[in-house]
Amino acid sequence: MLVFWEQRLALLATPKTGSTALEMALGSLASVVIQRPPELKHTTVQRYRRFVGPYLAAASGEPFTVVALMREPRAWLGSWYRYRQREDVGDPRNSTQNMTFDAFVRAYAAAPQPSFAAVGSQARFLRPRNGEGADRIFRYEQIDRFVHFLEDRLGCEIILPRVNVSPEADLALSDETEALLRRVCAEDFALYASLD
DSSP states (O other): OEEETTTTEEEOOOTTSSHHHHHHHHTTTOSEEOOSSHHHHTOOHHHIIIIIHHHHHHHHSSOOEEEEEEOOHHHHHHHHHHHTTSTTOSSGGGOOTTOOHHHHHHHHHSSSOOGGGOOOOHHHHHSOSSSOOOSEEEEGGGHHHHHHHHHHHHTSOOOOOOOSOOOOOOOOOOHHHHHHHHHHTHHHHHHHHHOO
16 A cells, blocks of 8 residues: 555555556655555555544545556456466465466355455455445556556656566356356456446
8 A cells, every 4th residue: 555645645555456566666755655464555445444544634634535456357366366376375275376267266256265266356345335435446457547647646757667477377267157257256347347
């Protein structure tokens, strides 16, 4: 999470949407940079609204605009799958090596989810059912629009580095698994479709 005090702007670090690149490009401009542990770096909008936002508003005398990126849901899960294909995954229970993307998506849809597939939901991260969501959500696939927004708000040119790139992998799904994914992630697909 990045906080820009003068601009009254808070940037949430939605997992698997380039948050490390954003930190590298903008960290020196931010008043607050939370990089670790992951539970703090990836503070959800619900936790922001409950804990961080009130503190910032009380200290500054005004609320902050909360912005974030969202990735197309199938591509987002594909990024998690590819990320966990790496050989340096710390906990072997979180590895997706020797597994197809189809099997990963089916595990994500299972209850309970195995640890390698327990990656959360972008809809819950950005727009909780009972609470206020992010003020502006940009599509990761149109990151240039987000960069232009940040350039306008921060008054500088932004060049994002290419870092933390996951290995390539086959992301084919059977028709049945694709339909399952659409059902299980209906809220995510609906939120993504609502973004302009």
